[in-house]
Amino acid sequence: MSSVRRATHAGSWYSNSDRELGDQLEKWLNAADLCHGPARAIIAPHAGYSYCGACGAFAYRQVSPICVKRVFILGPSHHVRLSGCALSSTLKYSTPLYDLTLDQGVYDQLYATEQFERMSLSTDEDEHSIEMHLPYIAKVMENFKGQFTIVPVLVGSLTPEKEARYGRLLAPYLADPANLFVVSSDFCHWGQRFRYVNGGDRANGHIHEFIQQLDREGMDIIESLDPAKFTQYLQRTGNTICGRHPIGVLLNAAAALRSSRRPPRMAFKFLCYRQSDRCRTPADSSVSYAAGSLVFS
Template sequence: MSKVRRATHAGSWYTNDGRELSSQLDEWLSKAQPSYSPARAIIAPHAGYVYCGACGGHAYRQIDPSNMQRIFILGPSHHVRLSGCALTETSHYQTPLYDLTIDQKINEELFATKAFEKMKMSTDEDEHSIEMHLPYIAKVMERRRGQFTIIPVLVGSLSADKEKLYGSIFSQYLADPENFFVISSDFCHWGQRFRYTFYDKSCGDIWQSIEALDKMGMDAIEQMDPAKFSHYLKEYENTICGRYPIGVLLSAIDALRRNGNGRRMSFKFMNYAQSSRCKKMSDSSVSYASGALLMQ
């Protein structure tokens, strides 16, 4: 297998100049603190770096690359409707820094469960939710270039039962300290162009209502409660595009808890940002949050 997925969003969503990109990532990482490190999983945004690059740095700053062998990247599908999860059939993913190697052994293990579809190259290259994490991964892992692999997973619109199924499958990998999980998600997409204009005027301006709404969801995630997060989504219909990858992570954590593995787990968000501060109903914004999971 020699097919390579191109960095199709380089030059538009982020710079395709390797030196410039490395410098940007260094700057964002330097401004964040390793306050919740070493993380075993992170939630981080996937928008254009001009909007969310700085926010993403707070999640990636929690990574200790020294023991990391395999990185799972769970990103939502924006362009193709999937009822399950799909895996790439390529050998490498390009970045302007260096190419990242797909873990064929893990892919084969996951395909053997009969729960995963194969991702077309066109679907893979159209999607941004995984790609936007690759430069950050390449950057934080650059001292171990060639010594780790990635497992990209495109996550479709899952039922609660399928979130539990995939959570159960991934829980065995989450339990291994040599594995790391990146959960790709932006938070509230607010405005008429997103067909979502929830506004609680008691919070103040629209942007303050959006922040309060997002932080209710973030609180459910910090409690690592999949049922509470699901209930929150049903009640408020918040347009969190990575709700299903987040649901899979919460289900994996829940599966580990139910198995009584004795590990202490905690999740915390370190940073929250909005692309703009909405004050009028004609405004729009997207929210971003970076959080990390500790397992002891």
């Protein structure tokens, strides 16, 4: 077992200078309003910070670090075929700010379910969907350094049945107010290079508006916390939401809690939406980013 996963995307996708990175994250967090917290779970993007860093701050601004002892990070697998979920083989994740310690006790509990496999170090270090959240977690939790752990989970291409299974499995952890769930996802990837040009022939130069309407429909369904409707939406539209499976797991975990004997009151709200470019012709392309927070009351 390698003891530390390197920050392999630092210096390219985000700054590898601890001072520059810390100042940048603090600026973005200070510009976001605290309006839907304390978050029990957030959805935030995972592209390069120059594209989505400011958007992600709206989700992380809702986190109350004094409440958090453990951070689950659910990220989609971009590079390896995975039909289930996988856990890291390392003990720590490195960031330019400081190293984050993985919760081996929770990992043992998850492995005991026989529903998780172990990912290789190369798979771990190639994947960006989890890494892009580590600096934000380190920054938000910096006053509690050494007093919290992380639980990275790489989520594969799950069937709706498997999303429900993992949701039920993770529901007790979501119910614990000492846990924070971070769900890593960008939204619509539109353009020929993404092999998704749905609606472009009907948008009449306003493709970016069509994309926003498409994403907004999906975001409204996520806010309703209805996993079946989200699955139906994806099947109907084909929207290229890369974190659709981690989102599906979160929605199913929430559904499992809502069907329990004493269901908690939950509310999800999206707080920021942006696009990397304003598509007007079929030759254009863009990626959408959204940030939101789930609260319990």
